[in-house]
Amino acid sequence: MSDLDPQSTLRRLFDAAVASAMPQRLADHLPPPPKGRAVVVGAGKAAAAMARELERVWPGELSGVVATRYGHAVATERIAVLEAAHPVPDEAGSAAARRILEAVSGLTADDLVICLLSGGGSALLTLPARGVSLEDKQEVSRQLLACGAGIDEMNAVRKHLSAIKGGRLALACAPAKLVTLAISDVVGDDPAVIASGPTAADPSTYADARAVIAKYGLTLPPAAAALLAAEPDETPKPGDPRLAHAEYRLIATPQLALRAAAAEAERLGLNVLLLGDSIEGEAREAAKVHAGIARQIAAHGSPVARPALILSGGETTVTLRGKGRGGRNSEFLLSLAMALNGLPGIYALAADTDGIDGSEDNAGALMAPDTLARAAALGVDAGARLADNDGYGFFAALGDLLITGPTHTNVNDFRAILLL
The missing domain is CATH 3.40.50.10180 (Glycerate kinase, MOFRL-like N-terminal domain)
Structure with missing residues (x-):
């Protein structure tokens, strides 16, 4: 296990990506x-x-x-x-x-x-x-x-x-x-x-x-x-x-930003799996694929061993079905939390590098192994929030929104999944 602080590490990697652009x-x-x-x-x-x-x-x-x-x-x-x-x-x-x-x-x-x-x-x-x-x-x-x-x-x-x-x-x-x-x-x-x-x-x-x-x-x-x-x-x-x-x-470009984050992660002793800058499709479905890769690393130590970092960029989409608040990154992260279902040692950040996820005031959000448990304790139903496209409301209730303000650049989405 690594002694890195998960949230500060994820934020450090996001900042490295933004700084490069x-x-x-x-x-x-x-x-x-x-x-x-x-x-x-x-x-x-x-x-x-x-x-x-x-x-x-x-x-x-x-x-x-x-x-x-x-x-x-x-x-x-x-x-x-x-x-x-x-x-x-x-x-x-x-x-x-x-x-x-x-x-x-x-x-x-x-x-x-x-x-x-x-x-x-x-x-x-x-x-x-x-x-x-x-x-x-x-x-x-x-x-x-x-x-x-x-x-x-x-x-x-x-x-x-x-x-x-x-x-x-x-x-x-x-x-x-x-x-x-x-x-x-x-x-x-x-x-x-x-x-x-x-x-x-x-x-x-x-x-x-x-x-x-x-x-x-x-x-x-x-x-x-x-x-x-x-x-x-x-x-x-x-x-x-x-x-x-x-x-x-x-x-x-997005790829240069991901490489900057990967280089910072390697300096911290993390084994990096870079999935690329071209991830598209529905945000909630992309999250399930990322969760599957994280489970493979957690269970089998492949394709990289812990401590590990999964990095990806691109631009997912959200088909609006509900009336909630939230952009594609908060939707991705909520779906990821549900797919991982509290698997120990896995943390994540998903955010837009311009500092605005969709049309809200957050860049994205942060997820931890206890995200669903904390939500349940507050009476916040993750499944209902996802169905209502309300990733913003879900993470706001937990105090886990990532709010940066305008970054004055924009190299698309940044997703980092940390396995300690």
């Missing part, structure tokens, strides 16, 4: 200053912190505007920071998108646009396509969030209802050189998926968007449905010569 990394990826103007635009939960860091290290003049989530703004001097809603967009997001398009209009080939993107940018860059209202986009977003659609499926729909996503922002920047600096929060680190790819070629089509709607049986507002059926103008596809002026650079 902070915006300070962008200094290593900067383009040279242009002959003309340098204009900064962007969106995402880390966009304001990225803008502040860019101001600190950029050698010349800067101007521009970025959009971030309410509560995620930081002080800047030359780049305007606008706040808007996430995950369901609002008028402030539409106003920010219009400001961003205005900022890149009328540029020349001597100018440079630096686009700062991170997770959450899709909701924050909401500029409905012609004929579609903001209310239409809000309704589509709510349905996509509730049905359990994957991020690539949601983006296929959102891009084709947008005047700025799916490479359209890149087209607006021409003929200026465009360099995107991105913090990835998506499985596979695909530029077309991060923030719905406003500066990247879009392989998805109107037909793909309609297929998502049909797959989940969604009922779109009439104007949105009519636009998807009409296919007025496709997004730019890979190889489109109109994007020849655009470059894309990743400055932080």
Whole structure:
């Protein structure tokens, strides 16, 4: 048995993952200053912190505007920071998108646009396509969030209802050189998926968007449905010569964050099993798979021996069936607790690296072998809370929520299961 304190160890590993993905990394990826103007635009939960860091290290003049989530703004001097809603967009997001398009209009080939993107940018860059209202986009977003659609499926729909996503922002920047600096929060680190790819070629089509709607049986507002059926103008596809002026650079990724946590765990003497950064599917079902691996380690010492750490990242989904509070990480952890059923010596943390699990004020939560027993003593029914999608309420009752506040980065979910 190890003498490590379980909760402080798990928090230390989470902090190592987050630290590895902070915006300070962008200094290593900067383009040279242009002959003309340098204009900064962007969106995402880390966009304001990225803008502040860019101001600190950029050698010349800067101007521009970025959009971030309410509560995620930081002080800047030359780049305007606008706040808007996430995950369901609002008028402030539409106003920010219009400001961003205005900022890149009328540029020349001597100018440079630096686009700062991170997770959450899709909701924050909401500029409905012609004929579609903001209310239409809000309704589509709510349905996509509730049905359990994957991020690539949601983006296929959102891009084709947008005047700025799916490479359209890149087209607006021409003929200026465009360099995107991105913090990835998506499985596979695909530029077309991060923030719905406003500066990247879009392989998805109107037909793909309609297929998502049909797959989940969604009922779109009439104007949105009519636009998807009409296919007025496709997004730019890979190889489109109109994007020849655009470059894309990743400055932080989920895999790098997991590796940072793994390295810290190994320094603490833990045997690490890294499952990868691409775990998807229903959060409660993914938890059962993780529980099975933990049971294998506990019973047989394989594929790694105790003291052990199981690490994974990715982005699970939650199909809303109940009316409780809680994001995918608290749901994962509640399902994990039920699957392990108090197995001794096993502790876990599941959290979103941006500090916000879903739409609540927690990053995630912590689990211990006595989690279910303590809940039962308080009269909190774990099964009922899971059925109601109320992971937040369950862990709040135990005092086991992980509350960090905005971290100013976002490299997707972080899950750590500690076996001592």
